[in-house]
Each structure stands twice: as structure tokens, then as C-alpha cells.
Amino acid sequence: MSDNEGTKKPKKVLGTVHVDRDRCKGCAFCIEFCPTHALELDKGFNAKGYHPPVLARPDDCNGCDLCGLYCPDFSIFGVMTKVA
């Protein structure tokens, strides 16, 4: 789904997310508003019975931390791992 798929140019910015699974209450704000649609709901449950997010498409994450800004339960945040 990435625009870069055809050209195979290396991405200039790479990132990842960190998820504290047990803080998550499953609101899905992070998944809905991720600008690169890199996140999905995990099929598994956390201790409270919610489905936390997982980084389904790690190559698409640019570490922008918008998920961190949205997360009302302080469960997820993004960090940049490579900035060209």
C-alpha cells in the first residue's frame, strides 16, 4: 500500500511504536488516525479483555507519535528509529 512500493527507494524516516498492552482499553483511536495505517488491533486480548494495537506493517511506521498523542490511556507511543 506504500507509494514507494514500485520504486523500492529506501525510506528516509523509519519508526516504531511501543505498546504497553495492559494499559490499552481498545478505543482504536491510534489505528484509525495513524497517517500510514501501520497499526491493527491484535487478535489477542490483554489482561482487561481488550484488543491492543500491534504494528502490523512495521515498514510503514515513521515514528510520528500521532498514536501517542491520541491514545487516551497512555498505552502507545511512536519513536523515530532512523532519520536520513
Added chain:
Amino acid sequence: MAADPTGVLTGQHYLDGNHAACEGALAAGCRFASGYPITPSTEIVERIAARLPRMGGMFIQMEDEIAASITLQGAVWGGKKALTVTSGPGFSLMMEHIGLAAMTECPCVFIDVQRGGPSTGLPTLPGQGDMMQARWGSHGDYEIIALCPESPQECFDTTIEAFNLAEQWRVPVMVMMDECVGHMTERVIIPSADKLSVLDRRWTTKKPGEYRPFDVGADLVPDMAKAGDGHRLFVTGLTHDERGYPVMNHKAQEKLVRRLVDKIRLNADKIAHYEEDQIDGAEVVVISYGITARVAQRGVQIARDKGVKVGTMRLIVVWPFPETRIRELAQKTRAFVVPELNYGQMSLEVERVAAGKVPTVLVPHGGGEVHDPEVIAEAIIKAARSVS
């Protein structure tokens, strides 16, 4: 320690009780006052509004008494000694924050210049109908301290005492004046600052990380810190633990509220302050407070002139109620007579503590004026005859 001389108007003055109370607050180190105008207490805030700005203090007239009664608590957590002043209708509005101050152990002083009630009642005339409200007016169970001056000099003295008690025990302290005492003008002697005993706040010496804001020692009173000290305080009206964190269960409730009550109840004899006269051999002891104590003196004299052995006990600290002493008196005398400007408030306490050992005779008056001393004398004589 001694007071800061800048707040002490040392000398002999001709002041009414309201102005004297204001000077007492300033002498005690009060540098913040929030108020709202209400008769017959307004002169206190008028004077403090004129005095504070030129001694580095802050006065603000708030939008209502609800605001005034919490603004001063914000100021206390900001590090100031703080005062608010009102009368019955405003005192009713302040009850919410008497409870907050009790729960958060915020040392602060409320002055209530009592007028006739209920409701708007008699704005310019005296009453003593707020005595139980001072004790029980906010919801839930808690303890406070309340004092009752009988003269302008004592308005000065008890206001300093109120600030000291607030700092020592970390409770809201109320000075229960009345319209007569507030508007009575007499000589007031203000000593030099070095002659005044003024208590500082019990600041913690612990470092951030070590300090737990509601940990206590033997006297059950926690040491205090203010905003900006680096402790990341958490102050809440919810039931809380030693960190100040809310805990919603009966164990935390028992631990906290028991302590809030015990720190005053177990120390009531240390806090007690009263004056007695001719107690030994008295057939009747007259227990009174505020303006009524002065009126009762005349009634007592009339009864003594007619041969009745009358002793007097004047309550200066009315809450906590001096149970120990009144229990002792109940063994010594044969009747209590309690005149007050209400239909029975402190008399109920006397009756409770006397516990049937001796009768308690209320001399009620609805307020709007003081008692006729003859009526008090009659009650004393009648009480003496009925037990002899």
C-alpha cells in the same frame, strides 16, 4: 516565636471588636484575606483591605462567600497565613469549605460575626445562633476549633490564638464573634511584636521523595509543605492515604477520619481555654460565652447580692467543648445555668456532659438584643432554690 513587627500596631487604641480582630490577624502573620461584604462583619474586611497592600499582603473581595472560603485555602497551600470573614448567611455558604479544610488539614481562620438568624434574620443585631453550625455545619464527621471573644481586646487576642491553633493542629479555626462584640468600642492594647507569641507553620524538613504529606507523629498532626517546594503534593477532599492519594474503602476512611477526629478530641484538654470565678463552694455555675458572658456578670452579681453562691465559667475555646472541666464541675456544684442568644445550643453540650449529675438550666434569647440581666439573675436564683 515573635510576630513580624510590620503587622503589629503596637500601642493603646480605641477600637471596635471588628477592627481589633483585623489587627489580631495581621499581628499573627496573616498576609492573605479573601472576603465578601456582609453586615455586621464588613469592617474587618474593610480594614484589612486598607492595611494589607502596604505590608506586602494581598486582599481580594471574591464574588461570593463560597469563593472566599476556598480562595483562602489556595493561599494557604501557596504558603500564606490566610483569613476570611463573614456573618451567618455567608457562614452558611462557607460550610462546604470548612469540610474541605478539615479533610485536607488546611490551617486557616474563619471569623463569623454572628447576627440574628435564621436566614437573613437581623443583619445589624446580635445573635449566637451559629454555635452548633460552627461545629457541625459541613457534612460528614470532623473536628474544628472555635473561640468566642467577649471584648475588643479579646477579639485581638483570640484571633492571634486562632491562627496559632490553626497552625498547631492543622484545622480550620473559627472566631465566633457577635454583633455586639464586633461593634463595641473599647481600649485595646497591642503589645510590641516581641511580646506576642506567634506560631509558624509546621514545615516539613523532609526532602522530596521522602516526604509523605499526611504522615503523622505522636500528636497526629502532619507536617506541611507548600506548592512549589518540589514535593508534587496531591491534596484532595476525597478520602486519602498518607501520600494524599484517594483510597475508596472503609479501612482508609477509618484510618483518616478517625485521626482527623482524634487529633482534636484527644488533645481537647491542651486546647481548652476558659476563665472561672468563685467556683469553690458555688451552688450554681453560670456557663456563658461572648457578649452573653458580659451580660451574665450583672445577673450573677444580682444573684450574689441576694445571697446565692454563684460561680462562673466563661468559655473562650468553645469547640472542642471542655468536657473534662465541666464533668469535674458537675461533681462540685448543684446546677448549671447557661444563658445564650439562641434557643439552646451550647446548653445542650453542658447537659450532655453533666449527664444527669446536676440539672442544666437554659436561659434562652432569640437575639436582636442581649439578655436582661434580671432574667439571668432570676434563673440563677430559681436554680439555686430548686436544688437546695
Added chain:
Amino acid sequence: MSDTATNPVNPYLRLERMPSIWCPGCGIGTSVNCFARALTQAKLDLKMTSIVSGIGCTGRVSGYMSLDSFHTTHGRAIPFATGLKLANPDLNVIVYSGEGDLMAIGGNHFIHAARRNMDLLVVCVNNFTYGMTGGQVSPTSPGGATYTTAPFGQFEEPFNLPHLADSCGAVYVSRWTTFHVRQLTKSMREAMTKKGFRFIEVISPCPTLYQRRNKLGDGLDAMKFYKESSVVKNGADTRDLNIGFQTPITVGNFVNRSRPSFIEAQNKRYTEVFGPSYKPYPEGPHGNGANA
């Protein structure tokens, strides 16, 4: 998951109090993320920053923040904050509470603090209902929405909060929804470094009560609605900012002006009256700790 990475909000939280009491899909926590990042960006001295709340769901924010936290009585956060600020003007004092707390029971205090230009930042999370008590009608509840205490639909005119703040004299007024996280963060940062009475309204989902009772879906549905139906109009006339039931929401920064704060006005007056012998009351930092 790397152990070295830390959630940027963590240093601002009392982590031992997590998880919060807030429902899944509630927006209050989202506003807290913006607030934490704004605190970082504004470089506020956290030791000298106090947060004051009243009662309610948003009233719990003060107790989750690792600042000097004051959780006061219902509606009275502003007068408490007033005393705190006036006692020590070096403190940055921020009031964080809900619209029921600040605008109904606390409405009188709000208008007078704005009139006085008291040096406070007030963040009001508006979710159109009383959440803590179970979904009652609030002073911003839009016409037609139903509540436990308006079971046949709200018919009173709601407050337009930016207009209320503006007309009472606030020097900074903005409104964002919890969808507008970057804009909200920026407004909070700007407001933190300004002096006087500053007001930020945050429109937030209440999935458990407002959304559910009015068949508006969950928190995510509310966020999607904000995304689709918000209109950014910086500098808009605050008279035009009414919010109806599921009508478009105008957001933006509306007011940014200067006038003397309470202490500044008092010092000016007293210096005129008393002359040079008057020692001005400390006026405190201009928001970020550096005197402007």
C-alpha cells in the same frame, strides 16, 4: 519492545495511579497527552507548576498529573487557584476541569476570574454531559439531545463557551476537539507562555453516556465526527460558535490579546495612589518562567 524508550507522557503522570478511571474511548486522556507535550514545549518549570481541578471525570486530571495537584470541591477550582496564584505569583497555576464543574456550579467563579484577568490557564474539557454521575444534562448540552435528567430532550439554550470567556475578558480563547491533537497542543503551549486569564475548550467524546444515550456510537465514532464536521476558523467571531446537536463544530484560536492581569492592575493603581513608597506585589513569571 525496547526498555529504553519511554512514553513522553510518563514523566508527567503518577504512574502508580494508572490505569485511569476513564472509560474506553473517552477523550480526557487524549487532552492530557496534548497537555503533557505542551508542558515540555513551553519549558514550564514543573516544580513551580500547580494543577487544580474541581469534581468530575475531568476533575481527576489533577490527581493523575505528577505536579503539585489540588483536587478541590465541585465548581471551586478557580477560586482555589486564585488564592494559590495570589499567594505565590511565581507559580504557574493551571485549572483543568469539565464543563459541568466550571460552567454550571462554578460559572460565577469563571466569569469573575475572567473579568479580573486572573493569571490562570483554564482548560475545560466539554463532553456535553455530567459523566461521573451518569449522564445528566449540562450547561453545554445541545438542544434535542437526551439525558437522564432531560429524558425528553434538552430544550435550554446551551452556553457558547468561547463567547462567554471572550465577553468576560479572557485574553486567550481557543477551542479544539480531541481529534485536533497537534493544534490543541500548540494552543496549550501558546497559552502556557501568556499572562492573564486564558481559556481553552476541548470538545471530547463521552462514549458511555452522551454518545450511547443519544445513539451516536462509541468514542471512535465521535472522533470521526469531529474529523468530518469540524471547521477551522482562526479568529472567528466568538458569537458564531454555538454548537447544536451533531452540527458542525467551529474550532480554532479565536482571541489573543493583552490587558493588565489582576496583580498588574493592582500594582499600577497602588503605585499611583501610594507613590514610590509602595512596594509592588510580585507579578510572577510570564508563563514560561522567563519574564517577558
